[in-house]
Amino acid sequence: MEVRADAMKVVEVAAGLIHHAGRYLIARRKPGVHLAGYWEFPGGKREAGESFEDCLRRELFEELSVRIDVPVPYRIIRHEYPEKTVKLHFYRCAIEAGQAAPIECAEIRWVLPEELPRYKFPPADRIIIEALQQDGRP
Ligand SMILES: Nc1nc2c([nH]c(=O)n2[C@@H]2O[C@H](COP(=O)(O)OP(=O)(O)OP(=O)(O)O)[C@@H](O)[C@H]2O)c(=O)[nH]1
Ligand SMILES: [Mg+2]
Numbered sequence: 001m002e003v004r005a006d007a008m009k010v011v012e013v014a015a016g017l018i019h020h021a022g023r024y025l026i027a028r029r030k031p032g033v034h035l036a037g038y039w040e041f042p043g044g045k046r047e048a049g050e051s052f053e054d055c056l057r058r059e060l061f062e063e064l065s066v067r068i069d070v071p072v073p074y075r076i077i078r079h080e081y082p083e084k085t086v087k088l089h090f091y092r093c094a095i096e097a098g099q100a101a102p103i104e105c106a107e108i109r110w111v112l113p114e115e116l117p118r119y120k121f122p123p124a125d126r127i128i129i130e131a132l133q134q135d136g137r138p
Contacts (some may be wrong), residue, residue, distance in 0.1 A: 001132075010085045012019055014056040015043030017092045017128075018100070019075055019138035023112055026119060027063065027115070039119040041090065041128070042105065052089045056116035060093075063104040067097040074087070075131065079124030092138070113137060 019040075020043040023086040029035055046052060050066045057070055071091035078087045102108045111119070113132045121129060132138075 008051045010087050012046040012052075012058065013043055013086055014043040014046060014052045014067065015088055016056055016071065017041055017138075018060070018068070019092065019094060020110065022137035023110040023133065024116070024138065025100055026109055026111055026116075027102065028107040028109075030104070032090050034081075035108075035122045037120075038122050040122060040125065041111075042108075043088075053091075053098050056091055056093070057091075061098075064100045064108065065098050065103050066095045066100050068093040069096045075128060076093055077124055077127055079122075081124075081137070083100075087122060088124055088128075128134045 007074040025042070026039045029038050029040055031037065038112040041057060042060055044062045044063070046055040050058070053071055057068060060066055060068055074092050076087065076089050078085065100108055113136060116129045116132060
């Protein structure tokens with residue numbers, strides 16, 4: 001059987017479920033990237049030698065210019081897109097310092113859990129969106 005090396009590569013990602021006053025922060029992906037224009041939970045790819053927590057802290061500072069408290073693991077979702085397989089490590093967290101700004105995203109919004117279905121999220125996020133609605137307001 002032929003095994004394609006690229007087909008086996010899994011992209012490891014850390015993403016933040018940042019909550020405040022009953023709402024979650026969501027970000028819209030910029031044009032020209034994978035899943036451009038979709039809404040997502042901010043975060044990104046883990047770099048070599050980095051822990052998921054360090055990755056999350058770095059990405060949330062780069063994308064939103066915020067520092068967070070201690071992130072709490074929530075769920076890990078593996079999803080196969082036609083072009084790549086991602087493993088998304090979701091963490092709940094709150095902002096400890098800074099005010100969220102759309103530094104590396106097109107737009108940000110604070111939304112209630114029941115409002116999440118109005119936004120177009122990547123297919124991988126469906127399970128998380130459902131779980132957050134079940135959980136109620138954070
Ligand atoms: N951050 C984030 N990525 C997600 C979510 N759902 C989902 O399928 N992804 C996918 O996971 C990957 C995350 O990579 P990213 O594009 O955020 O990575 P990054 O911030 O390091 O960007 P870069 O590669 O431009 O430096 C993308 O392929 C993205 O489409 C989500 O809720 N949040
Ligand atoms: Mg990102």
